[in-house]
Amino acid sequence: MSELLTKAQRLKTASKTLAALSTNEKNEALARIADALIEQKEWILQENEKDISLGKENGLSPALIDRLQLTSERLMQIVDGVHQVITLPDPVGEITEEWTRPNGLRIQTIRVPLGVIGMVYEARPNVTVDAASLCLKAGNAVLLRGSSSALHSNKALVHVMQQALTHSPIPADAIQLLEDTSRETANQMFKLNNYLDVLIPRGGASLIQSVIQNATVPVLETGVGNCHIFIDESAQKQMAIDIVINSKTQRPSVCNAVETVLIHENWPYTQELLETLHNNGVELRGDHALVSSYSFVHQATEIDWSTEYLAPILAVKLVKNVKEAIHHIDRYGTKHSEAIVSENQENVNIFFRTVDAAVLYHNASTRFTDGEQFGYGAEIGISTQKLHARGPMGLRAITTTKSLVYGTGQTRS
CATH class of the missing domain: 3.40.309.10 (Aldehyde Dehydrogenase; Chain A, domain 2)
Structure with a gap:
């Protein structure tokens, strides 16, 4: 079985457990992740330096190197983002609407997790932690597909987060990194409708258009910034x-x-x-x-x-x-x-x-225009489309709704 399918199945299973957890249980897990990132800071920076060296050898532009670079200060900002997510209200279970029909049916609309989110992004290791922390807080499992230029950094970050989750209520399988960064595997991911509930591309115009044009999984589109x-x-x-x-x-x-x-x-x-x-x-x-x-x-x-x-x-x-x-x-x-x-x-x-x-x-x-600056903690991306979510996307943007109908034996005539 391929890496993609194996990890997708693990995520689907983990998402069922994750969706039922309380806010306190999710916050406990996020606190363990924040502590682990601090404890493993030096190793994470060493792994990031491997990506920086390879990027310079491969002629990456200064702008891309800057996006790829992790420093002690930037890593602590990432950790601060996790702590901010912990302090945010949990949208899951929030009653957004409630009314009673003339026939006595009481209807509630509540927020629920999307399920399994696929993140496709470029050389931004901070997205690895930002996306994971937001997804977990909102009750979603997440499949991370970063670029090959950040592979060492992303593997280190995901390893640290998964290890932290082994001692928490959240299954470690709720975060997965797709290490195969080939275009062929990416296209397979874009069509994984049985396992992924939504795709969120975050990067340059070519990446975003590639996802939009090739995906059969619903896409929550982010945009470039001119x-x-x-x-x-x-x-x-x-x-x-x-x-x-x-x-x-x-x-x-x-x-x-x-x-x-x-x-x-x-x-x-x-x-x-x-x-x-x-x-x-x-x-x-x-x-x-x-x-x-x-x-x-x-x-x-x-x-x-x-x-x-x-x-x-x-x-x-x-x-x-x-x-x-x-x-x-x-x-x-x-x-x-x-x-x-x-x-x-x-x-x-x-x-x-x-x-x-x-x-x-x-x-x-x-x-x-940033999730932290808007008070969302970290951000999953900045949506420039008009459906579902727009602007910096925080926790509420990665939930959906379902209706609960309470009756006393009503039948429709």
Whole structure:
């Protein structure tokens, strides 16, 4: 029997036990995982270093190396995420609706686990723990399929978590890592309807589209982040500069980093903004007007407006008004995170009503599109679709509902 099928069967069995556990039992298991990650920190970092070395040998970009890198600080942030998940309310069993029909039937809608979740993701070892902790808290077993570039890290993390679960109420089989990272096995996973209840892809556009186009298992789609900031004519100088700098440079390799800044042509501080970006090591690619005015701005091509750089590169463009900015976002955006910096409430209202994206910001950095920042603890991903869940997905997003009907002998005539 193949690795995929063996592990899928284990997950299906474990999910039945997991779904019946109490909140306290699940929290106890998560606490053991957090402790084990700390105890095995040095070994985990050693295994991660193997992936980093191989990645550099194989010519991975600095952005991918950054995503792949685990440090002591980042590992402790991962552990903190597990602790945050422990403190969150358990959605399982929550009564979302309750009513009584004229015939006396009492109906409740309650939250229940999805069952077995398949996570497909790229070189982000933190996703291994984030996804596992969220899935377990919401009563779901999880099949993790990371990329080959993070295999040593993922194997170490899953081994530590499984060992921790052997001393807990949650079956160790509730977390499985698909170590075969071949495309053939991935395609088999995408069609494992008898064992997987949903697939969640998390990564670049090609990965997400591969899952969507090849899966027969239902897909909870996440999206790439070609995020924009529109600086309105009324925007405060320092606020706008601080927001753009944070959105671009705080961590350029993540999906909520800004990739294009649209500047109202009458905003008086364009030079200060562009010079500050340039001085912070950001390569600027702009429209003809900006290229003509600033020697350090390179000519943008059509592809620059639609590119998720994940690097210290930024597209910049002058626009006449909020409507032109919205038109540009509609054409090139990925429905992830979009921001307006403005003191004009009418323009803010137009922006919020008209822009189609999972998260919209007024006078704030796009970097807040994150499960932890939204108060969800860790996140399973950021959904840019419109069905079931949208935006940063926490515990509630990985549950579904069922109806309980209480009668006293009613029959339908």
